[in-house]
Amino acid sequence: MTEAARGDVDVDGAGIAVSLREVTKTYDNGVMALGPIDLQVRKGELVSLLGPSGCGKSTALRIIAGLEAPTSGTVRIGSRVVNDVEAKDRDVSMVFQTYALYPHMSVQRNIEFPLKSRGMPRDERATRVREAARGLGLEGLLDRKPAQLSGGQRQRVALARAIVRRPAAFLMDEPLSNLDAKLRVQTRAELIELHRRLAATVVYVTHDQVEAMTMGDRIAILDRGVLQQIGPPQAVYDEPANLFVAQFIGSPSMNTIGARVVADSEAVAVELPGARIMLPAPTGAAVARAGADDVVLGVRPEHVRIDGGQLPATVSVVESLGHERHVVCRLDDGTMVIVREAADASPARAGDAVGLSVPSEHLHVFDAGSGRRVAV
Amino acid sequence: MREAGLAYALVLPSLVVFGAFIFYPFVRNFYLGFFRTPPFPGLPKKGVGLTQYREVLTSHDFLNSVKVTVLFAVYTVPTGIAAGLGLAVLAHQKLRGIGIYRTIFSSTVATSVAVASVIFGTLLNPNVGLLPWLGLQTNPSILQNPSWALLAVAITTIWQNLGLSFILMSSGLQAIPDELLEAAQIDGAGAWSRFRNVIVPLLSPTIFFAVVVGSIFAFQSFGQIELLTQGGPTKHTNVLTYFIYTTLQQQQDDGKAAVLAIALFGITLLLTLVQMRLLERRVFYAR
Ligand SMILES: Nc1ncnc2c1ncn2[C@@H]1O[C@H](COP(=O)(O)OP(=O)(O)OP(=O)(O)O)[C@@H](O)[C@H]1O
Ligand SMILES: [Mg+2]
Numbered sequence: 001m002t003e004a005a006r007g008d009v010d011v012d013g014a015g016i017a018v019s020l021r022e023v024t025k026t027y028d029n030g031v032m033a034l035g036p037i038d039l040q041v042r043k044g045e046l047v048s049l050l051g052p053s054g055c056g057k058s059t060a061l062r063i064i065a066g067l068e069a070p071t072s073g074t075v076r077i078g079s080r081v082v083n084d085v086e087a088k089d090r091d092v093s094m095v096f097q098t099y100a101l102y103p104h105m106s107v108q109r110n111i112e113f114p115l116k117s118r119g120m121p122r123d124e125r126a127t128r129v130r131e132a133a134r135g136l137g138l139e140g141l142l143d144r145k146p147a148q149l150s151g152g153q154r155q156r157v158a159l160a161r162a163i164v165r166r167p168a169a170f171l172m173d174e175p176l177s178n179l180d181a182k183l184r185v186q187t188r189a190e191l192i193e194l195h196r197r198l199a200a201t202v203v204y205v206t207h208d209q210v211e212a213m214t215m216g217d218r219i220a221i222l223d224r225g226v227l228q229q230i231g232p233p234q235a236v237y238d239e240p241a242n243l244f245v246a247q248f249i250g251s252p253s254m255n256t257i258g259a260r261v262v263a264d265s266e267a268v269a270v271e272l273p274g275a276r277i278m279l280p281a282p283t284g285a286a287v288a289r290a291g292a293d294d295v296v297l298g299v300r301p302e303h304v305r306i307d308g309g310q311l312p313a314t315v316s317v318v319e320s321l322g323h324e325r326h327v328v329c330r331l332d333d334g335t336m337v338i339v340r341e342a343a344d345a346s347p348a349r350a351g352d353a354v355g356l357s358v359p360s361e362h363l364h365v366f367d368a369g370s371g372r373r374v375a376v
Numbered sequence: 377m378r379e380a381g382l383a384y385a386l387v388l389p390s391l392v393v394f395g396a397f398i399f400y401p402f403v404r405n406f407y408l409g410f411f412r413t414p415p416f417p418g419l420p421k422k423g424v425g426l427t428q429y430r431e432v433l434t435s436h437d438f439l440n441s442v443k444v445t446v447l448f449a450v451y452t453v454p455t456g457i458a459a460g461l462g463l464a465v466l467a468h469q470k471l472r473g474i475g476i477y478r479t480i481f482s483s484t485v486a487t488s489v490a491v492a493s494v495i496f497g498t499l500l501n502p503n504v505g506l507l508p509w510l511g512l513q514t515n516p517s518i519l520q521n522p523s524w525a526l527l528a529v530a531i532t533t534i535w536q537n538l539g540l541s542f543i544l545m546s547s548g549l550q551a552i553p554d555e556l557l558e559a560a561q562i563d564g565a566g567a568w569s570r571f572r573n574v575i576v577p578l579l580s581p582t583i584f585f586a587v588v589v590g591s592i593f594a595f596q597s598f599g600q601i602e603l604l605t606q607g608g609p610t611k612h613t614n615v616l617t618y619f620i621y622t623t624l625q626q627q628q629d630d631g632k633a634a635v636l637a638i639a640l641f642g643i644t645l646l647l648t649l650v651q652m653r654l655l656e657r658r659v660f661y662a663r
Binding site: 089103 | 558559561566577578660
């Protein structure tokens with residue numbers, strides 16, 4: 001495992017709010033939902049857990065919450081090992097995808113419930129509930145039942161219920177996925193504000209990469225129960241640790257082109273369908289060191305240019321989004337390459353034969369066998 | 377218009393059935409109560425108007441029977457529901473092998489009143505039963521004991537209804553989303569608090585249904601009385617249905633039996649209406 005793929009940030013554990021060490025989970029039915037994963041979340045940090053459906057995001061979150069016991073490994077909240085601590089005593093709060101509001105309780109009583117469960121005196125409870133409700137614009141709704149609220153309002157109540165207690169960590173499992181697109185963008189911004197204002201530690205599960213990128217101080221990408229990479233969004237975008245991350249992050253996703261390595265005495269080049277590209281010296285050296293014959297080249301759509309470059313291609317579809325265009329091209333062997341360009345760029349049309357160029361500083365090289373990035 | 381005609385035509389058969397088997401006997405029963413049955417068969421019946429209603433409904437035997445019936449319901453209904461709910465909550469866990477317990481708990485659904493009565497009759501039998509064997513012998517024996525007989529019948533009934541109660545409560549529990557209980561757990565609620573603050577309120581429609589239907593069942597129980605105590609000792613288990621039965625079958629007094637039957641109907645109806653009014657306000661219906 002590379003340095004970047006590990007969740008380590010702090011060896012002695014100070015300043016860590018949530019930590020998973022070598023945690024695995026195999027369900028009773030034999031499904032191995034979580035490979036050994038290591039994840040450290042700092043105090044006040046928002047970490048997005050991102051990955052495709054079924055990759056184990058919810059499982060990881062539920063293990064932190066104490067709703068599911070890990071098969072092996074250590075879970076810490078703060079510096080305390082909580083493997084044997086019940087969910088109710090873990091000092092975390094959770095926002096569920098379906099909100100899980102108590103349907104028989106008013107908004108007021110819903111928000112109050114976590115305080116009441118912990119035996120907080122009545123007047124202190126009232127103050128806290130009022131504060132939380134004010135912070136989320138729920139003052140006028142306190143007497144309503146959840147059934148009398150809109151989706152967005154329910155979502156706020158769920159948030160209010162989570163923040164009212166000021167726990168060590170907030171766990172959120174796709175809290176925005178039941179909102180419509182417009183409300184989702186708005187609520188996303190509010191969540192970020194809330195996170196800043198409260199300096200709250202948040203583990204935020206989503207399968208939406210835009211959400212993960214915009215919200216996370218760091219994002220952790222999971223695939224089939226295995227942590228692929230963790231780091232600040234820009235770092236993950238700029239230097240994906242492997243092909244999975246490269247293609248999962250970014251929209252449209254990174255173009256990948258199979259290539260053969262041809263090395264001679266002076267330089268290392270790669271042979272693509274229809275062209276040969278010299279690799280810049282450090283990359284070339286790294287590729288030579290890795291000793292791979294077959295590699296996969298990755299290049300982001302915004303980095304490919306249609307400028308009569310040396311890579312021959314045919315335009316197959318032009319998708320115009322108003323502010324930008326996605327030009328879908330095919331290389332000689334049929335490999336698809338998407339070019340993202342400004343709406344007013346040179347008007348390529350379907351059927352045109354064009355030449356593409358790829359700036360070598362934006363070229364990512366992955367080992368074709370393992371999918372791992374060839375580190376420079 | 378033609379559709380309405382068709383609708384009436386389709387309803388007609390059930391109307392005929394209801395009329396023949398429910399409305400007519402009911403009205404006829406009410407009417408029978410106006411006639412005193414002669415002391416010797418063959419003599420003409422004598423119309424006495426409401427006199428017989430007044431006599432029967434104020435008689436000591438009737439009041440005793442009402443008391444016994446109400447006690448029987450009080451013993452069986454809340455306990456039966458509580459036991460079913462308790463077992464349902466216990467069995468509502470994701471544990472390996474919990475299915476075996478579910479099967480055991482619901483097994484009494486497959487036992488009839490007769491089977492339950494025979495089992496308990498044997499267990500409580502002073503000569504071959506379990507209690508005497510354990511040294512828990514009362515004198516007179518339990519089913520002949522004025523202090524214990526009704527309780528013994530009640531326990532038999534609770535046991536026999538436990539399976540149904542368990543299944544009813546289990547299905548109610550299934551309908552509560554797991555996430556609500558998980559949310560409560562994270563909100564710091566222990567098992568008891570989750571039960572009180574989440575499970576019971578959300579189960580209240582089921583519990584309400586069980587109380588109403590259970591009470592009606594309790595007021596109409598007959599088989600276990602007939603098989604275990606025959607209303608005795610000295611009418612201590614003489615519930616209304618049994619009272620009606622003996623009045624009709626042994627005393628052949630159909631006038632008095634008719635009055636008792638009307639009374640049972642009236643009491644059951646009243647009880648149901650009262651429960652509907654009182655309990656319904658405390659029931660939470662999710663929309
Ligand atoms: N209670 C369970 N019993 C058995 N298998 C389970 C259980 N819960 C989840 N799984 C399996 O574990 C794997 C991971 O599930 P998990 O719910 O963590 O995925 P996820 O990343 O949250 O997916 P999604 O984005 O669809 O919510 C899946 O293959 C799922 O089928
Ligand atoms: Mg999930």
